[in-house]
Amino acid sequence: MVKKTIFSKLFFTYLILIIAVMAVIAVLLSYAFNNYVFGEKQQEMRAAAAETVLLLGKYEQAEITYSELNDSLDILGSMTGSRIYAIRLNPEVLANKNLVLDKELLDAYLFEDLKSILQGKEVSRKKQYSDRFAADVAFLGVPYGQGNMIEGAILFFAPLDEIYAYIQKINMIIWCSALVAVILSGIMIYLTALKITRPLKIMEEGAIQLAAGEQINDLAVHSGDELEKMAKAFNNMKNQINTAENMRRDFMASVSHDLRTPLTSINGFVQGMLDGLVKPQDYPKYLNIIKTETNRLMGLTGEILESAKIQSGEITLARKYFLVGNTLEEILESTGMRENPKNIELMMDCPDGLEIYADQHRFKQILINILDNALKYTGKNGKIKLTVTPEDGGIKLSVQDNGKGIAPQDLPFIFEKFYRADKSRQEVEGGTGLGLNITKMLVEQHGGRISASSTYGQGTEIVIFFPG
Ligand SMILES: Nc1ncnc2c1ncn2[C@@H]1O[C@H](COP(=O)(O)OP(=O)(O)OP(=O)(O)O)[C@@H](O)[C@H]1O
Ligand SMILES: [Mg+2]
Incomplete structure (x- = not known):
């Protein structure tokens, strides 16, 4: 058979x-x-x-x-x-x-x-x-x-x-020629069928290996036809799966790290108190640390929940007209960002009386995320410039810093969930990598756009467009 x-x-x-x-x-x-x-x-x-x-x-x-x-x-x-x-x-x-x-x-x-x-x-x-x-x-x-x-x-x-x-001789010649023609065409057909099916075979093997979780190289199909396009699409898909898989691993590593670190220190201090290793007069100091760590944990779980909620479309925007300049001032006041420990100068340029129609609470959340990043990833005595300009009936908001910048290989991914340019998580200021993802989803829910440009080592600019 x-x-x-x-x-x-x-x-x-x-x-x-x-x-x-x-x-x-x-x-x-x-x-x-x-x-x-x-x-x-x-x-x-x-x-x-x-x-x-x-x-x-x-x-x-x-x-x-x-x-x-x-x-x-x-x-x-x-x-x-x-x-x-x-x-x-x-x-x-x-x-x-x-x-x-x-x-x-x-x-x-x-x-x-x-x-x-x-x-x-x-x-x-x-x-x-x-x-x-x-x-x-x-x-x-x-x-x-x-x-x-x-x-x-x-x-x-x-x-x-x-x-x-x-007649027999001639018949012989006719049938021999037919046989030779059949053999030659058979060889041609065999080679052609092989040529057509080889890329399919390569793709089949690639797909099986991929499904088995093996790492495979890009499929090399150069047939110049639909199969080559298919192989390219396959390669793209494979790379996306790899990226997603890496991100998933990073996420698992990040989340377990971010959850474990505060829990370990809380556990350590509480144990120390119970064992009498911590003197009662030192309790307030350690309780403060425990509170900070607890806050971090709450912040993290809050962000994860928030991200899930936005993604599933659970949150609705409460839009109203508000003054952009005033709202930005409020943010800087309430967060105390101006008086930051790294002495970073925060400049703001926003036309008076400029209004937009948006969810003010979410607008603040977006700006806090962006400014928080700018402060986190900018060194001492750095500069952050916040510029707002009216555009197409809406506003364009730019946050420019002269911090460490983002490497070109990281730039396309910074809006992805849990993506952090610094994978080592050694950095003190490192977060969960959810901030920009939440920000992007909120901007898009407003019908706006967000983009980032950066020169590694020199600074980053995040530009957001809000429709009016
Ligand atoms: N202004 C910036 N300068 C340099 N790198 C930045 C800047 N903004 C974002 N990044 C890079 O993009 C990554 C993703 O940013 P995002 O805000 O999503 O995560 P995070 O700041 O690490 O954590 P969090 O969820 O606490 O905000 C950051 O880890 C950082 O590497
Ligand atoms: Mg952030």
Whole structure:
């Protein structure tokens, strides 16, 4: 049983097709050739018959002798590869409808044929077994006579052995050519089917390996057709899966790290207090640390919940008109960002009276996330510039810092969930990597856009567009 593969389907379909076409061509060719050879033979015998009539006429006119006639007929016979008999019957025999002839001399069939010939008809047979030659013969019989008076018959017997041998040779050539054509086409079809199916095989193996969780290289398919496009799409998909998988791992690492660190210190301090290792007068100091750690944990779980909520579309925006400048001032006041420990200068440029229609609480959340990043990732005495400009009936908000910047390989991913450029999580200021993802989702829920540009080592600019 042939395995059901695209290769076998292609290969066998085309092979069967080619064999069928070749067989039909070969059969038609040999049939046509057969007909042609016999047709030619008959033509030849007819021409010789005409010649024989002439010779017989000459003999009757006594222009040639009997032996000359016989010689000429022999020559004519050997030229046409046949035996020629000219039978002349006397008038009595001809008048007698019952035609008494020496049957011994004649083949069985010939007796009936002779009757037809003497009635003025031409009789021809492509193939007839002759007792006289003990072989198959082609036969032609024509009446002979002057005017309407039939005097006899001229009979041609051409043994078919030679013709058969000839036809067999030609048939052999035809069938051998067909076989060679089938073999050559078979090889071509095999190679073509292989060429078509090889990329599919590569993709199949790639997909199986990928599904088994193995790391695979990009598929190398250069067929220049749809399969190459498919392989490219496969490579893209594979890379995205890899990225997603890496992000998932990072996430697991981050979250477990972020959850474990505060829990470990809380657990340590509480245990120390219970064991009496911490003196009661030091309790407030450690309780403060425990509170900070607890806050961190709450912040983290809060962010995770928030992200899940926004993503599932659970939050609805409470839009209203508000003044952008005032809201930004409020943010800087309430968070105390201006008086930051790194002495970073925070400049703001926002036109007076500029209003937008948005959810003010979420707007603040967005700005806090962006400014928080700018402060986190900018060194001491750095500068952050917040610029607001009206655009297309909405506003464009830019937060520019001269901090550490983002490496080009990280830039496309910073809006992804849990993505952090610093994977080591050694950095003191490191967060969960959810901030920008939440920010992006909130901006988009407002119908806006957010983008980032950065020069590594020099600074970052985050630009947000809010529609009016
Ligand atoms: N202004 C910036 N300068 C340099 N890198 C930045 C800046 N803003 C964001 N990044 C990079 O993008 C990453 C993702 O930012 P995001 O705010 O999502 O996460 P986070 O700040 O690490 O954590 P959190 O969830 O607490 O905000 C950051 O880890 C940081 O590597
Ligand atoms: Mg952040």
